[in-house]
Amino acid sequence: MIGAGHAGLAVSRVLTEHSIEHVVLERGEVANSWRCQRWDSLRLLTPNWQSRLPGYPYRGNDPDGFMTMPEVVEHVSGFAAAISAPVRTHTTVSSVSRIDGGYHVATDAGEIRGRSVVLASGAANLPHVPKVREVVPPRIECFTAFDYRSPDSLPRGGVLVVGASATGVQLADEIHRSGRPVTLAVGEHVRLPRTYRGRDVLWWMEHSGVWNQRYDEIDDLERARGLPSPQLIGTPERATLDLNILRAAGVEIVGRLAAIRDGRALFSGGLRNQFALADLKMQRLLATFDEWARNTAPHVEVGPAEHFEPTRAPESPRLSLDLLRGEIRSIVWATGFRPDYRWLDVPVLDRKGELRHDGGVVVDAPGMYAIGLPVLRRRKSTFIIGAEDDARDIVGHLAHYLDRTSSGS
Amino acid sequence: MGQDGVKNGVNIDALLAAREALKNAPEAAKFTWRASCKWQSGTHATSTVQGFHGLGDEQSHKTQFSFETDHPEVFASEDHGATPVELVLVGLASCLTAGVATVAQNRGIQLRSVEAKLEGKMNLYGILGIDSDVRNGYDDIKVTFKIDADASKKDIEALVAQSQKRSAVYDIVTNPTNVTVEVL
Numbered sequence: 249m250i251g252a253g254h255a256g257l258a259v260s261r262v263l264t265e266h267s268i269e270h271v272v273l274e275r276g277e278v279a280n281s282w283r284c285q286r287w288d289s290l291r292l293l294t295p296n297w298q299s300r301l302p303g304y305p306y307r308g309n310d311p312d313g314f315m316t317m318p319e320v321v322e323h324v325s326g327f328a329a330a331i332s333a334p335v336r337t338h339t340t341v342s343s344v345s346r347i348d349g350g351y352h353v354a355t356d357a358g359e360i361r362g363r364s365v366v367l368a369s370g371a372a373n374l375p376h377v378p379k380v381r382e383v384v385p386p387r388i389e390c391f392t393a394f395d396y397r398s399p400d401s402l403p404r405g406g407v408l409v410v411g412a413s414a415t416g417v418q419l420a421d422e423i424h425r426s427g428r429p430v431t432l433a434v435g436e437h438v439r440l441p442r443t444y445r446g447r448d449v450l451w452w453m454e455h456s457g458v459w460n461q462r463y464d465e466i467d468d469l470e471r472a473r474g475l476p477s478p479q480l481i482g483t484p485e486r487a488t489l490d491l492n493i494l495r496a497a498g499v500e501i502v503g504r505l506a507a508i509r510d511g512r513a514l515f516s517g518g519l520r521n522q523f524a525l526a527d528l529k530m531q532r533l534l535a536t537f538d539e540w541a542r543n544t545a546p547h548v549e550v551g552p553a554e555h556f557e558p559t560r561a562p563e564s565p566r567l568s569l570d571l572l573r574g575e576i577r578s579i580v581w582a583t584g585f586r587p588d589y590r591w592l593d594v595p596v597l598d599r600k601g602e603l604r605h606d607g608g609v610v611v612d613a614p615g616m617y618a619i620g621l622p623v624l625r626r627r628k629s630t631f632i633i634g635a636e637d638d639a640r641d642i643v644g645h646l647a648h649y650l651d652r653t654s655s656g657s
Numbered sequence: 658m659g660q661d662g663v664k665n666g667v668n669i670d671a672l673l674a675a676r677e678a679l680k681n682a683p684e685a686a687k688f689t690w691r692a693s694c695k696w697q698s699g700t701h702a703t704s705t706v707q708g709f710h711g712l713g714d715e716q717s718h719k720t721q722f723s724f725e726t727d728h729p730e731v732f733a734s735e736d737h738g739a740t741p742v743e744l745v746l747v748g749l750a751s752c753l754t755a756g757v758a759t760v761a762q763n764r765g766i767q768l769r770s771v772e773a774k775l776e777g778k779m780n781l782y783g784i785l786g787i788d789s790d791v792r793n794g795y796d797d798i799k800v801t802f803k804i805d806a807d808a809s810k811k812d813i814e815a816l817v818a819q820s821q822k823r824s825a826v827y828d829i830v831t832n833p834t835n836v837t838v839e840v841l
Contacts, residue, residue, distance in 0.1 A: 474789055506833055517835040567833045600788075 249366050250344070250353075252278045252335045254301060254324050255620030256368030258635035261302045261331040262643040268650065270362075272333055273355060275340040279324035281370055286317045288398045289422055291482035293414060294631055295448050301327045302636040312448070314482025341369075345593040349653075350615060363653065364615040364646050367592075367603070371621045371630060372585030378410075381581065383508045385571050389578040393419070396580055399426030405577030406430070408513065408569070410505050412437040413476035416582035417489050421481070423580070424499050431569065431576070432494060433515055435504030438478040439526040439559065442488040444534060445541070446551030449480070450631075455548070456540040458533070459628035460637075463607050466623065473622045476584065491523070491559050502566050511572040515565070523559035530556070587621070608642045615649055617642045667762035685713045701727040701737040742795070746775040748826045753800060756820030761806065766816065769805040798830065 249256050249263075252274035263270045277283060292299065297311035299320075304327045315323060328335060336357070343354040350363040375392035384390060389403055393415050396402075399422060409420040412434040424430040440449050453459040466472050481489040495501050503516035534554075541550050569576065589597060596613050598604050603618055607625045610616040619638055620630060628634030679686045688711035694704040707721040725738030739747070750773045761768050777798045783791040804813050821827045 468786075471786075471789070503833065514833050517833040519835070520837050564835060567835065600790075 249273065249368055250341055251368035251370060251620075252328065252333065252337070253281060253368060253370060253620065254279070254327070254632050255370075255635045255639070256366070257324065257328050257331065257333050257335075258302050258639040259366050259368060259619055259643060260333045260335075261327075262636075262639045263646075264331065264333075266643055266647050268643070268647060270334065271360065272335040273339045273341055273353070273360075274335055274337045277325075277337055278328045278333075278335060279321045281372065282317050282320045282324065285372075285394050287393065287396050287419070288317075290418070291316050292320060292632070293477070293480045293482055294450055294633065295482070298450060298454065298631070298633045299323055300633050300636070302331075302639065304330055312486065313484060341591050343591050343593050346613070351594075363650060364617070366642065366646070367589075367610075367616070367618040368620055369587065369589075371587050373588035374586045375581065376584040376586045377581045378505075378583055380505060380508050384579060385511050388571055388576060391578060391580045393580075393582055393585075399423050399428060402426075402428065402580070403577045404428065406575045408433065408505075408571075408576050408579045409582055410579060411435070411476070411582035411584070412479065412491065413582060413584065414478060414480050417479045417491070417494060418481050419580055419582055420494055420499050421489055421497070424494070424497060429498075429500075429575075431500045431502055431566075432491075433502050433505040433513075434491065434519060434522055435516070436522060437476055437491075437526050439490055439530045440478040440480055440533075441490070441530075441554075441556055442480060442486050444537060445554050448486070452537045452540075454628070454633065455545070456537050458536060459626065459631075459634070461627045463623050463625050463629075466627075469623065472627070475622070492557065495560070495562070500566065501562060502569070508571065511570065513569045513571055513576075515567050515569070517565070517567060519565045520561045523561055527558050608638060609645055615646070615653070617646055663762060663765050663767045665758045665762045665766075665768050667759050669759070669762045672759065673763075682713075685711070687711070697737070698735075699727070700732070700734045701725070742777065742779065745795075745830065746777055746798070749798065749800065749824075749830055750775050752824045752826035753802075753817075753820050756824050757802070757804065757816055760816050760819045760823070761808075764812075764816065766812065767807040769807075770803075771805075772803045774801045774803075775799070 249260055249270055249272040252272045256272055257278070260270065260272050274280060291314040293314070295311065296306045296308060296313050296315060299306045299315060306323070339355045339357045341353055341355050344365060345352050347361065350361060351365045353360045353362065353365065375394050377392060381390065391401060396419065402423065406429045407423050408431045409416055409423065410433045412432060416432065420430050420432045442449060444452055463469055479490055481487065491501055501519070503519040504522070505513055506516045507514045538553070541548065586601070587603070589601070589603065594613050594616065596604055596610050596616065603621065604611040605618050605621075605624075608618050608621075610618055618624065619642055620635070622630050624630075625638045625641055626634060629638050688709065690709050692704050692706050694702050696702050704724045704726065705721050706718065708715060708717050710716065724744065726741050726744060727737040728734035728740055729736045754771055754773055757771055758768060775798065777795040779795050780791045782788040783793040802817055804817070806813055808816070
């Protein structure tokens with residue numbers, strides 16, 4: 249096992265159930281990314297009652313609340329202790345390579361050989377920043393979600409936030425509240441209300457079965473895996489955070505950052521279509537929920553029908569912004585994350601550096617598995633609540649593989 | 658100001674007079690260009706232009722102009738016309754060429770021939786949805802002018818530079834534009 253986050257630990261728990269001997273290697277402490285690579289105010293997008301790990305439900309007294317990062321660390325660490333996970337902390341993997349009958353794992357604390365290896369190192373190890381970053385004028389300070397901690401991280405003055413995923417809208421909101429004028433560049437995005445018909449929208453995702461949709465049932469899997477995170481925020485007020493709200497608060501919304509030329513940021517003129525697409529997709533999803541409530545679960549109590557107004561486009565969105573004029577002092581790149589596989593010395597990556605896998609079973613690498621990647625086996629795969637089903641599937645495959653190869657040799 | 662003896666077929670005096678007149682009539686300078694498009698079959702469509710608005714009034718071309726667009730046979734289409742992306746190159750080429758003639762007239766440069774070749778590079782991974790990091794449109798457009806004129810190479814280069822500076826299509830292609838698409 250490589251990585252002692254919630255996904256790796258879930259696999260560890262299921263391996264123990266199967267009496268499969270294993271060790272969990274962790275470069276830092278348990279739940280390391282939650283400790284070190286998140287901004288201060290971040291809370292989980294999923295309500296507490298959804299922070300369920302195998303045999304380890306949420307036990308606190310605020311099921312509808314959203315965990316802060318220290319609370320997530322406590323929850324995941326509590327799980328690790330409860331299952332007595334064989335974690336070796338402060339053990340950084342430097343290389344994984346193929347050997348006869350399995351894999352060789354080199355770490356800064358010695359070498360390990362295993363017949364099977366599970367990559368649970370996470371989907372968000374490195375910030376993904378588009379190439380246009382290279383031509384940002386030097387006087388503008390650049391941040392990603394990894395080095396941003398709070399608005400105090402930023403210089404005074406205007407901020408351009410690039411990207412309107414959960415990260416982008418949350419940071420735009422928080423930075424705007426700090427008194428810094430914010431311009432938010434919006435490309436393809438996923439709009440979701442925090443609550444719908446009296447229930448958390450992720451309650452609907454779970455119960456209506458949308459989250460359980462399997463990777464091999466999805467028409468355009470590549471697109472589903474590449475989708476930005478939904479525009480959600482976890483707050484005690486269970487507030488919705490969408491572009492209408494940000495705009496009403498005073499955040500300037502512009503189109504996708506297309507280029508920076510001669511010190512000017514150029515924004516796409518296709519903003520209206522991005523809004524139309526996100527509104528349509530949200531309405532389609534909510535209609536799926538309605539249909540489920542009407543036909544499949546008429547006994548489940550939900551609120552009355554609810555409508556959301558379309559995202560309102562600015563009359564004429566700004567198409568360019570002079571980055572040399574001093575109005576913008578910093579750029580926050582909320583343009584996604586990438587896994588880091590630089591230590592993986594097995595040819596299992598595609599031309600774009602992504603792991604080739606079939607539902608977590610790594611292609612052309614018998615005995616190698618992955619967990620915790622977007623839509624790995626189900627739409628819920630990257631959420632805490634999604635770890636258990638994936639872990640069971642993966643370990644089922646792995647156990648079968650071990651049986652087969654040991655009887656064969 | 659058109660220089661004596663220089664005949665590029667551009668009525669520069671009229672253009673300069675119009676420029677002066679429009680300075681004091683900002684509303685008249687606001688033009689609306691229009692095109693209509695009608696689907697034929699498959700990827701074949703016919704577009705027409707005739708009317709436009711400008712100088713404070715409805716205006717019209719002398720006749721209706723019509724353009725067929727389609728995809729070539731390698732795209733399993735019937736090839737009834739240029740592809741829309743080729744028409745974009747046509748728009749850019751003809752705008753820059755008209756600009757070269759106009760600027761040359763204004764600068765007193767006699768043109769003998771002006772030819773432009775255009776190449777737009779495009780990766781089909783974009784429009785086919787194979788790779789979301791690849792854009793749909795051109796990722797690079799190259800325009801090569803061959804100009805025979807009574808001027809030094811430097812002056813001709815300056816002519817071409819000025820033509821880009823004042824070209825509507827060059828601006829449309831190189832800068833973003835707000836686009837609203839509605840369904841009736």
